[in-house]
Amino acid sequence: MNFFDRLHDRIRTVDSVVSVGLDPDPSRIPDHLQDHDLPRWAFNRRIIDATHEHAAVYKPNAAFYEDPDGWRALEETIAYAHGKDVPVLLDAKRADIGNTTRQYAAMLETADAITVNPYMGRDSLQPFLEDEESGVFILCRTSNPGGADLQDLELETGEPVYERVAALADLWNDNDNVGLVVGATKPEELEQLREQVPDLPFLVPGVGAQGGDAEAAVEYGLADGVGLVNSSRGIIFAGEDRSDQFAQASGQAAKRLKKRLNQYRI
Numbered sequence: 704m705n706f707f708d709r710l711h712d713r714i715r716t717v718d719s720v721v722s723v724g725l726d727p728d729p730s731r732i733p734d735h736l737q738d739h740d741l742p743r744w745a746f747n748r749r750i751i752d753a754t755h756e757h758a759a760v761y762k763p764n765a766a767f768y769e770d771p772d773g774w775r776a777l778e779e780t781i782a783y784a785h786g787k788d789v790p791v792l793l794d795a796k797r798a799d800i801g802n803t804t805r806q807y808a809a810m811l812e813t814a815d816a817i818t819v820n821p822y823m824g825r826d827s828l829q830p831f832l833e834d835e836e837s838g839v840f841i842l843c844r845t846s847n848p849g850g851a852d853l854q855d856l857e858l859e860t861g862e863p864v865y866e867r868v869a870a871l872a873d874l875w876n877d878n879d880n881v882g883l884v885v886g887a888t889k890p891e892e893l894e895q896l897r898e899q900v901p902d903l904p905f906l907v908p909g910v911g912a913q914g915g916d917a918e919a920a921v922e923y924g925l926a927d928g929v930g931l932v933n934s935s936r937g938i939i940f941a942g943e944d945r946s947d948q949f950a951q952a953s954g955q956a957a958k959r960l961k962k963r964l965n966q967y968r969i
């Protein structure tokens with residue numbers, strides 16, 4: 704079954720478009736978990752137990768796992784999320800020349816979807832695009848301030864680079880497995896892109912800690928009801944000041960975000 708069909712079902716089952724970002728910054732993991740063999744896994748397991756009823760997906764960012772223990776923690780995390788029937792979107796932002804990118808695409812053997820970087824063009828994304836079962840979210844207009852440096856540059860046609868990326872992503876969507884990453888901090892661009900590519904689901908990061916626009920994220924992020932609004936630190940570290948109850952606090956934060964976003968869903 705195609706990733707977006709599975710996501711559609713998951714969104715309906717939990718009545719939620721919340722993507723829970725699993726970015727377990729080791730320096731912020733509660734003290735009582737630091738003695739575990741794999742503290743990041745111990746932390747994620749408790750977060751998943753507390754949040755899965757509100758999670759449309761889990762979105763681990765690869766940056767928090769890129770060391771030997773980290774990969775083990777990530778593997779355990781993905782398997783555990785799957786055990787709770789929650790799809791996993793690996794925020795890896797990969798792509799490279801063909802021979803290399805085929806190795807990156809192997810990441811989709813465990814995760815259900817991945818974020819990729821379009822800077823090297825279609826061939827660098829080919830193995831991801833060819834994988835009919837998996838979702839491929841292409842970075843389009845990112846949430847960070849520096850996203851403007853390249854993505855807003857005007858081409859000779861007058862269109863900004865991010866619009867060209869969206870047009871190409873639409874063109875590359877032969878297998879109905881492509882989505883875009885568009886930040887909640889860019890509500891005008893979200894609106895414009897939704898008009899430009901009405902059928903592509905968006906992953907919208909930037910609500911919560913980055914202060915993005917939750918209403919715009921929902922109004923323009925969803926295509927036919929399918930799309931994702933991500934919060935990472937705002938959920939997983941919601942209980943940082945209540946170390947013994949951090950998981951409970953993350954469950955409450957995920958539930959709150961779900962309710963808030965659902966006000967804007969139609």
Ligand SMILES: O=c1ccn([C@@H]2O[C@H](COP(=O)(O)O)[C@@H](O)[C@H]2O)c(=O)[nH]1
Nearest residue numbers: 764845846886908911912913934935936
């Ligand atoms: O444009 C982008 C693309 C990816 N991200 C990632 O999403 C989460 C956001 O974390 P918060 O703690 O909710 O700010 C993180 O993994 C980013 O690397 C993004 O923020 N913006």
